[in-house]
Every structure is written in structure tokens, then in C-alpha cells.
Amino acid sequence: MSQPHDAASKGGMSDRTGRFVVQPNGRTTPLSPHMSVWRWHITMAASILFRATIIAATFGSLFVLAWLGSLAYGPEAYVRFLALAASPLGLLIGFGLTLVLFSLLLNGARHLINDMGAGLSVRTANLLSQIAVWGPVVLAILFWVALFSTGRVSL
Template structure:
């Protein structure tokens, strides 16, 4: 496929933006559907956040491995890890991992529902996506409020 500057999109205007391409059959088509063509939608956000959740969970797994290694290394190593985990940075990591967990659970439930061919119409897909995007934030805040209010976690 070539991309000449004189490609003429529908409407007869010359394309100087480089957003159109001449196909081998001579037909001029848009180069690709991009953000300028598609409007942002909540289902797109849910999909992107689900992938980000998987990546963040992979890094969070390192935190779990460090915790298990400190348990296996003895009381002194565990005390060091516990001290780091209760620091402000450790609490931030814990809050982030809680957000990842809730996001993974709600997005996983959304995928499970969709895999059963339920909730595929526009209204249901939007509702499930809103739950998957905003639900983890609400659940994380409530979870950590409960932990702080019961005294299980403190600064």
C-alpha cells in the first residue's frame, strides 16, 4: 500500500494530513481508525484498565514473593519486611494491590458474564463497564476505611 500526498478522500479534497492511503485496487481509504475517528467510550476504558490490572498484578506478585521469602528467612527478615510494609510506601503499595485485586475481580466477572453471551447489548455493556471501572475505586476506599477504623492498620 502506498501513501501519496495527493490521495483524495471522499469529498474530493486533497489529503495533506497523511491519514488516507491508496489501496492496491485504487480505492482511497482512511489509514486506520484512530482516536480522531472513534470517540472514547467506557467499554474502551474497561478493556484498557483490565490489561493494566494484569500488568500491575504481575508486579504485585513480586511483593508477595518478597513476603514469602522473608517468612522463609527467619524472624529478623520478617520483621524487616513488616516494617517496610507498614511504612507509608508499603501502605501505598498495599492500597494499590487492593485496587488491582478488586479491579481484576470485577473485570473478570464482566468477562465471565460476557462469555455466557449475557450483557452484550449496549446498555448492559456500558453498565458492566462502569461497574468494572468505578467499582474497584469504591471497594478499595471502603476496604481501607474498614482496616483503619478497626485498628488493623495505622500510620
């Protein structure tokens, strides 16, 4: 692929911006956007974090599967699972799963609002993305503070 010298003769459009290339078949097409072309903004971060949340939820389901397996194997296995869940590693996994849950809820709400045709202006999309990115962190911290303060969880 090369930059067109005379794009008007190849594809009917002139290119003074350098945003088009001539394909091997002779067609003039726009360059594909790349991460270095776009400046980062909050809606991109929200989209990427939502995908990462889905991946984390997939791995988190293994923790739930281990819980169900410990129930099936009997009381001794369940006590071992509870001991693991109460360990610092288990609490970290629990905090991560809480973060994933709140992220899925807030991003799901953001997508629902967008699917209804609302929240599509730049200002509203940025606000909803800010809520979807930072809201899960705040909600998860508040949730675990409440768990520790009521004595339901301790180190």
C-alpha cells in the first residue's frame, strides 16, 4: 500500500490529508484508525474496562464453582473452602468479585440507557462512562467497609 499521489484519478477523491491509501487493487480507502491516532477519553476506558470485567467475571465463576463443589463434597470440604475464603487471599478475591459485580451492574445500566437512545450526547456519554469507571470502586469499598464494620467479615 502506498500513499496516493493523485487520488482523484484512482478513486474519485483527492487526498491532501494523508488519511487515504491506495490498495493493491487500485482502490483508494481510508487508513484504519489506530490507538496512536485516537486520543484517550473516558468512553474508551469504560469500554475496555467493561470487556476486562467480563473476563474477570468468567474467572470469578471458577470461585463460585469451587464453592458449589465444596458443598457437594461434604462438610469437611466446605469448612476448608470457608477457611480459604476468610484468608487474606480469599478476601482479596471477594473484593475483586464485588468490584466485578458493581462494574457489570453500572456498565449494564449505561448500555441500557444508550440502547434506549438516551445518553448519546458527548457530555452525557462522558458522565455515564465516568460513573461506570469510578462507581464500582466506590461502591465496592463502601460495601466492604460495611461488611467489616458490622462484623460480618474480619481478618
